[in-house]
Amino acid sequence: MAADPLENVFLTRLNTVASWCRKHSLWPMPFATACCGIELMATGASKHDLARFGAEVFRFSPRQCDLMIVAGRVVMKMLPVLQRIWLQMPEPKWCISMGACASSGGVFDTYAVVQGIDRFIPVDIYVPGCPPRPEQLIQGIIDLQARIQKHGTFNGPSLASPAATPLSALPALASSDPGR
């Protein structure tokens, strides 16, 4: 029985298929400095099982990672380290700011604590919480996957710059969660 060749062929764009591959094999760089790091570990462990979303391969070398998860407060002595690690990661790369401290400094409004990492490095997804539960981080990764699918290009930068992308063009957050 000869198969109809047209049934085994589909047409797509290179950008779409490259983004589809990338979003299902995110390799996180755990930049965990505080209690958010504990929730990050729980997210990767068996109960919440980040592997279901293709993002379980935590690597401690920035050269092997494409997703930096900044979990916890970053102090002024640590920020040059954070920036260096970010620069060492190969393109395309994304950044999740996990928790109140990484996103805004949290309650630590002191001379030593950076008031939000997005002042000094680009951030794609913010996960609120103090610390966020693993479900929230997973939701953040799902949202990032949606953005990668929509805005990723085959050989371009990670995402179009936020300034060039009007908010209305971004996918609605939590669109992948039918329960909301």
Place this chain on the structure above:
Amino acid sequence: MTHDVTLKKLNDRFGAGSFETSQFRDNFRLACPRERIAALLKFLKDDCGFDLLVDVTAVDYSNYPDARDRFGVIYALLSTETGERLFVKVFVNDPDLTLPSVVPLWQGANWLEREVFDMFGIRFDGHPDLRRILLPDEFAAFPLRKDYPLRGRGERHNFPVLSRTES
């Protein structure tokens, strides 16, 4: 825990009433004039059995009611033989913020004195390696002083900004 034996030894060596003492619950304090701190700590270690230096820390008494001095440096001592604890307090003032280092007595004082220097700017004469321990070397202030603003002087904002196009 009584401190009678230690007090008697101190009185015999330095003379009665040489040090101000005070007590809060089981917390026994000894205030020492700055000139005598080296001799006192050496005597406490060598002759009174305080073989462990638990902590060295400091207090800034700016705006503190009834305070006569700017900084107090506190040595927390413990005798591992008897379990006796003693807190020795010594005061220093601008412009001469120096104290003799106790690293020759207790090696563990090395990092403790560096931390006091890092946070308060109190220098320790004879310390083998007195540099900042927690803050970056280029940090220009002593942040635990009360005249230093809580949010700093812009140190936390003084970094290059990486954008998508640059990185």
